[in-house]
Amino acid sequence: MSRRRRVTGPQIDGGRLWGDLEALAALTEPDRPWTRRSFTPMFLKGRAWLAEAFRVAGLEVSTDAGGNLVGRRPGRNNNLPPVVLGSHSDTVPSGGRFDGVLGVLSALEVARSLNEAQVELNHALEVVDFLAEEPSEFGLSCIGSRAWAGALDDETLAMTRPDGMTLAEGLRYVGGDPERLASARRPAGSTHVYLEAHIEQARVLESAGLPVGVVTGIVAILREKITICGQTDHAGATPMALRRDALVAAASLVTAVDRLARAANGKGTELVATIGAFDVHPNAANAVPGTVELVLEARSEDEARLQAFVNNDLAPAFAQIEAGGFGLVRKPISFARATRCDAGVISVLQEAARLRGIEAPLMPSGAGHDGVFVSRTGPVGMIFLPCRAGLSHTPEEWAEPGDCAIAAQVLLDAVLRLDQEGTPRA
Numbered sequence: 001m002s003r004r005r006r007v008t009g010p011q012i013d014g015g016r017l018w019g020d021l022e023a024l025a026a027l028t029e030p031d032r033p034w035t036r037r038s039f040t041p042m043f044l045k046g047r048a049w050l051a052e053a054f055r056v057a058g059l060e061v062s063t064d065a066g067g068n069l070v071g072r073r074p075g076r077n078n079n080l081p082p083v084v085l086g087s088h089s090d091t092v093p094s095g096g097r098f099d100g101v102l103g104v105l106s107a108l109e110v111a112r113s114l115n116e117a118q119v120e121l122n123h124a125l126e127v128v129d130f131l132a133e134e135p136s137e138f139g140l141s142c143i144g145s146r147a148w149a150g151a152l153d154d155e156t157l158a159m160t161r162p163d164g165m166t167l168a169e170g171l172r173y174v175g176g177d178p179e180r181l182a183s184a185r186r187p188a189g190s191t192h193v194y195l196e197a198h199i200e201q202a203r204v205l206e207s208a209g210l211p212v213g214v215v216t217g218i219v220a221i222l223r224e225k226i227t228i229c230g231q232t233d234h235a236g237a238t239p240m241a242l243r244r245d246a247l248v249a250a251a252s253l254v255t256a257v258d259r260l261a262r263a264a265n266g267k268g269t270e271l272v273a274t275i276g277a278f279d280v281h282p283n284a285a286n287a288v289p290g291t292v293e294l295v296l297e298a299r300s301e302d303e304a305r306l307q308a309f310v311n312n313d314l315a316p317a318f319a320q321i322e323a324g325g326f327g328l329v330r331k332p333i334s335f336a337r338a339t340r341c342d343a344g345v346i347s348v349l350q351e352a353a354r355l356r357g358i359e360a361p362l363m364p365s366g367a368g369h370d371g372v373f374v375s376r377t378g379p380v381g382m383i384f385l386p387c388r389a390g391l392s393h394t395p396e397e398w399a400e401p402g403d404c405a406i407a408a409q410v411l412l413d414a415v416l417r418l419d420q421e422g423t424p425r426a
């Protein structure tokens with residue numbers, strides 16, 4: 001396929017986008033790059049930089065009551081719901097320069113490119129830096145997009161971080177207003193479309209040598225705590241034949257989960273399952289482990305398949321442990337539902353990539369994103385770009401400048417197309 005089927009229309013300035021990525025990366029805690037934790041002075045520095053960049057781009061800048069930084073570019077018809085582009089500028093501790101930041105800065109680059117080409121959209125365009133997408137010190141993630149969805153209540157506002165600050169105080173610290181949270185709420189239908197570009201945080205695109213993937217949805221996540229009870233005994237005095245070693249039983253469960261999750265894949269359903277948290281009691285070199293607590297986590301876009309995996313596929317493994325004389329207690333921790341990206345938006349994003357010579361594969365997002373909450377306000381779509389070796393949430397996180405530019409260009413092309421939809425042409 002020709003790479004030059006369509007070169008008309010507004011063009012992204014990849015060098016300018018890269019310059020912004022470098023400038024924002026410089027705003028990090030110096031001793032542990034790349035760290036810009038939400039609700040910290042460094043976060044506010046990043047926010048001040050972004051607000052100024054939004055202003056220079058001619059955007060109307062405000063911080064809503066939910067602590068989201070919004071840059072608004074008016075459209076021809078401001079009674080229409082806005083096209084929203086964005087992501088988050090906060091990072092995990094010692095995180096990367098691209099996770100989240102790329103989505104905010106590519107959105108800004110889209111706005112600037114539209115300005116330069118003197119394109120007036122039908123809809124207003126909003127560039128949003130959502131507050132605290134990463135798990136914050138308050139023990140909550142996606143705080144700003146939760147505010148849009150009306151999912152912050154008095155209980156969440158009272159959550160405290162280790163130094164005693166409440167989330168309500170944290171919102172005020174970043175320029176939000178916990179008393180006026182209702183004003184940040186965006187009802188269903190208030191977003192024409194939400195688009196986000198994000199690094200993949202895995203190796204699928206890099207392995208395939210592709211610069212863009214189109215996200216079909218954000219997976220459902222099921223977590224449950226499993227306690228296996230055996231018998232604590234002296235590790236020297238207790239013969240092998242008389243033991244009920246809970247860790248040996250737990251190990252059989254770990255291998256069963258891995259084996260059965262591998263077997264569950266294919267036939268259009270992808271599923272991952274992990275036992276990543278483990279507590280052994282008494283956890284002593286000279287004691288036969290008596291109790292093991294572990295957390296089983298499984299993720300899939302297919303909620304029914306996810307439930308069937310945990311309740312049916314794993315049933316023989318659980319039964320085998322109980323048959324071995326062990327106590328087994330399973331306690332649900334959480335179930336986060338899957339978020340579907342809009343089918344129409346998915347095809348617009350794929351077509352936008354195709355017109356730039358890229359056959360973008362469809363792929364689920366195994367990680368959570370602000371789109372989970374923004375989807376309650378309107379249709380959402382996401383694109384992924386490759387990151388080196390799939391590394392993310394680490395200082396080594398890296399995306400190629402050319403791939404960042406392609407992602408921003410696909411966003412821009414999709415915005416132009418989606419702006420025409422659902423709107424009678426003048």
Ligand SMILES: [Zn+2]
Pocket residue numbers: 088099100133198
């Ligand atoms: Zn992110």
